Amino acid sequence: MSAANELTKPILPGTAASDYERYLRTDELLALQKTEDERRHPDELTFQVVHQASELLMKGAVHEVDRGRERLMHGDFFDCARLLRRALMMLDPPIQLLRVLETITPFDYQIIRQGLGHGSGLDSPGFSALLHIAPRLGDAFYQQLEAHGLSVIDLYRRHAEFFGLHEVAECMLDFDEHVQAFRFHHLKLAQRIIGGFVAGTMGTPVEVLRQRQEHLFYKPLWDVRNDITRECSEARTGDPDAPQLGHGKQY
Numbered sequence: 001m002s003a004a005n006e007l008t009k010p011i012l013p014g015t016a017a018s019d020y021e022r023y024l025r026t027d028e029l030l031a032l033q034k035t036e037d038e039r040r041h042p043d044e045l046t047f048q049v050v051h052q053a054s055e056l057l058m059k060g061a062v063h064e065v066d067r068g069r070e071r072l073m074h075g076d077f078f079d080c081a082r083l084l085r086r087a088l089m090m091l092d093p094p095i096q097l098l099r100v101l102e103t104i105t106p107f108d109y110q111i112i113r114q115g116l117g118h119g120s121g122l123d124s125p126g127f128s129a130l131l132h133i134a135p136r137l138g139d140a141f142y143q144q145l146e147a148h149g150l151s152v153i154d155l156y157r158r159h160a161e162f163f164g165l166h167e168v169a170e171c172m173l174d175f176d177e178h179v180q181a182f183r184f185h186h187l188k189l190a191q192r193i194i195g196g197f198v199a200g201t202m203g204t205p206v207e208v209l210r211q212r213q214e215h216l217f218y219k220p221l222w223d224v225r226n227d228i229t230r231e232c233s234e235a236r237t238g239d240p241d242a243p244q245l246g247h248g249k250q251y
């Protein structure tokens, strides 16, 4: 057998035809969707694939946030920020994919919905894991602030000196924004497909999704912006609530 032929022969354990399929376990992965005969509607494949892809990406994102949290606890802020940035990139596609489902018509969705039982995104393992890891990342961050004798506003004031930890704080803010963006686009999807004043498959009113959308994990990181603006206004005018100039103009 020639050397080129040798290279196409699978060497990993498994029965699939190539090492690509064996490593990625594509046989199992691609068998995880309903077959054509099992589908209630042709759109159901898209519905399943979007959900499954989102679950996988959320799993990947949670893994990286957890690794980032560990780096943060060891004081390795730059590596933490690098891993958090990767996690954020993995959360972009699930947000985008919600748009794909907006192309399902409300009547077609009602057909798919009949096969969902009590299945609900409230039981999404990926999203639940994100909700679980977020406060733990916050704890690790506030511990580092304390260890360095910093308040949140100190960190922002001395950002050049504590650049790595400042980067982590900005990634955490981004994380909050990503979860909010997911919830916002998901709310719009639910409002478009089933309406804003009905209940979901688990009986949760869509209105509850709107309320959750306002939830923040790292409120102090958002609040500090107000403190900075007030502090600077006071230094400039003697009044912390003085009308803002330019883009921050108050009418």
Ligand code: HEM
Residues within 6 Å of the ligand: 050, 051, 054, 055, 094, 098, 101, 104, 109, 119, 120, 121, 122, 123, 124, 127, 183, 186, 189, 190, 193, 194, 199, 200, 201, 202, 203, 204, 205, 206, 209, 212, 213
């Ligand atoms: C046609 C598409 C969709 C509709 C109509 C829809 C509708 C809903 C509704 C009504 C709820 C409230 C809970 C309940 O079911 O009673 C919910 C929750 C949720 N859904 Fe969806 N959903 C859709 C697609 C998706 C997709 C693609 C994902 C991605 C994984 C997802 C993830 C979630 C999550 C994570 C929650 C809990 C939200 C939270 O805690 O804020 N949903 N969904």
